[in-house]
Each structure stands twice: as structure tokens, then as C-alpha cells.
Amino acid sequence: MALVINHNLMAMNAARNLSQAYGALGSSVSKLSSGLRITTAADDAAGLAIRELMRAEIASLNQGVRNANDAISLIQTADGALGVIDEKLIRMKELAEQAATGTYSSTQRLIIDSEYQAMASEITRIANATSFNGVHLLNGNLSGDNHNGAGLVSSGKLKVHFGPNNQSAEDYYYIKIGNSTASSLGVGNNSAAGDGHSISTQQGAQKALEALKEAISSKDDIRANLGAMQNRLENTISNLQIQAENIQAAESRISDVDVATEMTEFVRQQILSQSAVAMLSQANSLPKMAMTLING
DSSP: OOOOSSOOHHHHHHHHHHHHHHHHHHHHHHHHHHTBSOSSTTTOHHHHHHHHHHHHHHHHHHHHHHHHHHHHHHHHHHHHHHHHHHHHHHHHHHHHHHHHSTTSOHHHHHHHHHHHHHHHHHHHHHHHHOEETTEEOSSSTTOOSSEEOSSSSOEESEEEEOSSOSSSGGGEEEEOOOOOSHHHHTBSTTSOSSTBSOOSSHHHHHHHHHHHHHHHHHHHHHHHHHHHHHHHHHHHHHHHHHHHHHHHHHHHHHHBOOHHHHHHHHHHHHHHHHHHHHHHHHHHHTHHHHHHHHHO
16 A cells, blocks of 8 residues: 555544544444344344334223223122112011011001112112112113114113234233112112012012012122123133233333343444554554655
């Protein structure tokens, strides 16, 4: 290579190598400080696209777990209220059994019936008052066979969404809760003039025993369905958590930096940068040799 003054090719070469090494060093610092192998799309465009899709699915699955937990809370609220209704029905059957015997006068039987009707009114009050986050649970609001969520207020049975998509029944469940008012259970003077209407007469009390048996069975069916759904949701939560964990592991393998490998690369680029700086300094002093020749 000729000794020239106008161009310092060795310095230009050293500067280019320094720029490359320093850029790679900056990239290593960025990865080590963030903990991510992919900090920009330039690092791995395909990997970035896959990672973001995985992150979106993980976030959806975690929210799905919270949705399922909310549904369990709703079911527990309904089941707790039904437990109180159960106590009222048992007391009503006890009163019907008492009024069914012939040892009580008509006046005494009317007194028994007044408590019977009060229990029925309380059952209706509980059914109408029980709600979760503004959604009434036991007044027949969720007893429909179909779900319609097109309006601002959904109607019919409750749809619990927990999956990351909306393509199949695996992404959601429906919760249907039957009407638990006294009239729907067939007891109390607000119901149709059936067997459980009143226990003011001995015959009426005897017929009410069968009506109350049916009412208790209807209520038990509602509680059994709720219990089965709660168990199903608990299993769903376990599955969602496992799914999110596995996707998180896959996302980590794509996105997270291997600290040991990257630290090795960092040291390598650090040495190259230091070496390039030293050689650039030496290359910049080489044109002085030409001045020595000129000066003689």
C-alpha cells in the first residue's frame, strides 16, 4: 500500500470496524439491560410477530381465568341464597305437616298459615334481591334457553367467556339459573291455586306437603346444576393456567435473552471496540510518516 496524504485508508478501515463493533456492543447492552433477545423488529422480524401473538394470547388466557373466577363467585352467590331459600322451604313443610293434623282448630291453622305465607314472601324477596354485579340471579332473569348479547343488556342465560377466541363452545360456557321465587316453586298465596297455595285448611295442608316436596326438589335441581358448573369452571381455570404457562414458556424461549451467551458476545464486542479504537489512533498517526519524508 502506497504512503499517501489525501486518503488514510487504514484509518477509514479501522473506523468502519469500530462502528460495527460499537453498534454490536450497543445491541448487547440493550439486550442485557432489557432481558430481551428481541428488542426491535430488526433483531428478528418473524420472532417479533410470533412473540406478540403469544403475548396477546397469554393476556387473553389470564383474563379468561379472572372471568371464570368471577363466574364462580356468581354461582356461589346464587347458591348461598338458595341455601337460605332451602331453610324457608323446610320450615314451610314443617308448618304444613303441623297444619295437616286434626288436633288444631281453624283459628290456629290460620295462624300457622300466616307464618307459611310469610316464609313464601321471604323466598320471593330473596329471589328478587339476589344479584351479582347488577345481574339478578334467581328471579328468572337467567332462566331463558337462549342467549342474546346483541343489545346493551344481554338477555337469556348467562354467557361466561374465558377462551382467547370465539370460534367454538370450548371458549365459553352458559349458566342457566331457574326462577326461584315462591310462585315459580308453586308455594304461597301468590302462586296459582295449586296444592301449595295455602295451609289454612287441613286438606290444603295435606296437599301442600306434596307441593313442598316438589318445590324442594326443583330448588335442589338448581343447586345441583350450579355445583356441577362450579366444578367445571374450577377445572377450566386449571386448564387455562396450564395453557398460559406453556405459552409463556414458549414465548420466553423466543423473546428472552440467554444471559450467558449474550454476555460472551458483549465481552467480545467490547474487546473489538477497544482494539478498533487503539488501531484507529495508530492509523491516524501514519500520515505523519509522509511529513517526515517531506521535511527531509
